[in-house]
Amino acid sequence: MGSIPFDHRRAWLTADATSDLSRRGFMVTSLAVGFAAAAQPVMAQAVTTNGEGLIAGEVAVPVAGGVMPAYQAYPATGSGPFPTVIVVQEIFGVHEYIKDVCRRLAKLGYYAVTGELYARQGDVSKLTDIKEIFAKVVSKVPDEQVISDIDSLVDFARSSGKADITRLGITGFCWGGRATWLYAAHNSKVRAAVAWYGMVDPPMWNEKAISVFQLLPKLKVPVLGLYGAKDTSIPVAHVETLKAELAGTSSEIVIYPDVGHAFHADYRPSYDRNAAEDGWHRLQDWFKKFGVA
Template identity: 65%
Template sequence: MIAGTEEEASDLNRRNFLVTSLAVGFAVAASPVMAQAIHTSDEGLVAGEVQMPVPGGTIPAYRAYPAAGGPFPTILVVQEIFGVHEHIKDVCRRIAKLGYYAIAPELYARQGDVSKLQSVNEIFAQVVSKVSDEQVNGDLDAAVAYARGTGKADVSRLGINGFCWGGRIVWLYAAHNPAVKAGVSWYGLLNTPPWNPKGTSAISVAKRVKPPVLGLYAAKDGFIPASDIDAMRREIRGSKSEIVVYNDVEHGFNADYRPSYNPSAAQDGWRRMQEWFRMNGVA
């Protein structure tokens, strides 16, 4: 290695990437954190933060996988609006306990740290509006490459699982990467994102989605109207993708740390997620 190269790369990363480590605990804007929040032990796992190479530097990611055996089928875990905070880390551990290599890259790393912002509106205005879909797809590609390089992840059995902001990304990434075997979108926005009126909608790429995607949606979702779900169902008709709608539940029904949590819908969705991945070659 040429002298100074590593130091120069580190300096470049500090200049161009605003987030160099993952949030500790839950994002401020997600408060109040409910006592019901689930904590999954890392016993029997290799779990924690890593630095993942991307064009121009590195970004932090959380990864978890079983301590023994491998390589394991691989699940990309795509963050909520709140970034890779404690809930998303816990989801990675839950998935790892099922026998997967799970990795959640911090996809806002170039634009800013949302964990300290006070409201969802601030998160949209200050960070999310600046995050392009092309950047996200590229960073998820980098996560696949990173996982492959560890020797612990079998990326020929690749799935993607995303929530809220990340639920929309599931549809977009499934259209982007034909190597994905299956995806699960938890209450992912389907129409044009309000933070970017020129952004791509999930509905508009539905015909290009070749991997089967399972959409898990809420009948009382204040962000995703029934008309959008109906439109998406029309677009995926004839494909292997499916949409399930839970009655009498709200957006964020799997977010066990929030008042929107619905144990019945969350547990059924988790069961369906596992079956979907097994049925479609991610096992």
């Protein structure tokens, strides 16, 4: 799939930031096998989507300064190109759950791709303590790098010959939910975005980082935000404020009254089947409504 040139004109990167990204080494060169250590034990209700009828597996994506391990999935039948969804990892990186989400989307007829966006900073899959994950890795991942690497995932999808990036969507969970908001504000060519419980305030790992509220003036992409009213890490009052600010726009906020954080994560105790299935149906309808599907 050939080398893809990095575009130094990308709006979110200054020349200094791009140079800094290029100087960094890569600490992760392949994806985790199974589920992240900090997410153990895996609950019995964890969804497993088989690869029957799919082309699915690990790939290498050229990014600024090196190569990022990634995972793609798309239908084995039909010549494509298929509508494209970028899947953004949760706090635990690209482990089995995120790969499975890609396969679920591929079963629906999408080309789905996700990348290990912590590749330069470290492998969180083997860390057992969430505070250690924040301190050792997540706090060191700049937003500029995240945006740049998602750009590279889009470039990779384009080069595959299997992805129609004129029908581009993005979805992400937890840490990736916030990144979904960031990317929706960055790339106006995204047709629709679905952010699952992404932090609306500056995140706890970087209190100086931009908030979702600060992104709203430049937001041209319709975003569906899915949140739980009992999420102890995202104050529901702030989500209600965001909902009010988005009233009258193409974006929408849904707040599930009886669930907390990570309600879609079927391998964790936080999973809520009703909210997760409702959110998944809403995602499909959202992508259809705005021309991704």
